[in-house]
Amino acid sequence: MSNQNVEIAELRAQVAELSERLESLSSLVAGLMASPGLPFSVAGAPEAPQDLITEELLITISAAVAAYLGKRAPIRHVRLISSTSWGQQGRVKIQASHPLTVKHSK
Numbered sequence: 001m002s003n004q005n006v007e008i009a010e011l012r013a014q015v016a017e018l019s020e021r022l023e024s025l026s027s028l029v030a031g032l033m034a035s036p037g038l039p040f041s042v043a044g045a046p047e048a049p050q051d052l053i054t055e056e057l058l059i060t061i062s063a064a065v066a067a068y069l070g071k072r073a074p075i076r077h078v079r080l081i082s083s084t085s086w087g088q089q090g091r092v093k094i095q096a097s098h099p100l101t102v103k104h105s106k
Helices: 002-034 055-069 085-097
Strands: none
Touching: none
């Protein structure tokens, strides 16, 4: 019976230590989420970026569009979107460029 009591005491000590660590980590996370320098809200979702499109970037976009079309085009709207489709299409193109040889044995 004393062996069981020792094991129970050790488990209780471990639970108490883990509880203290969890409490300290929770307070650390709460402090980080509340600091004004981070681009995250309390819920953890990223906030919308502000003023990331500068005048120089708009001029560069306008020049690229003019070079592609061969004439100047007015830019009516520019917005940042997050999409993985460009990367996915690039990977598909690279994968498709590799010749696959299948050896059939008869």
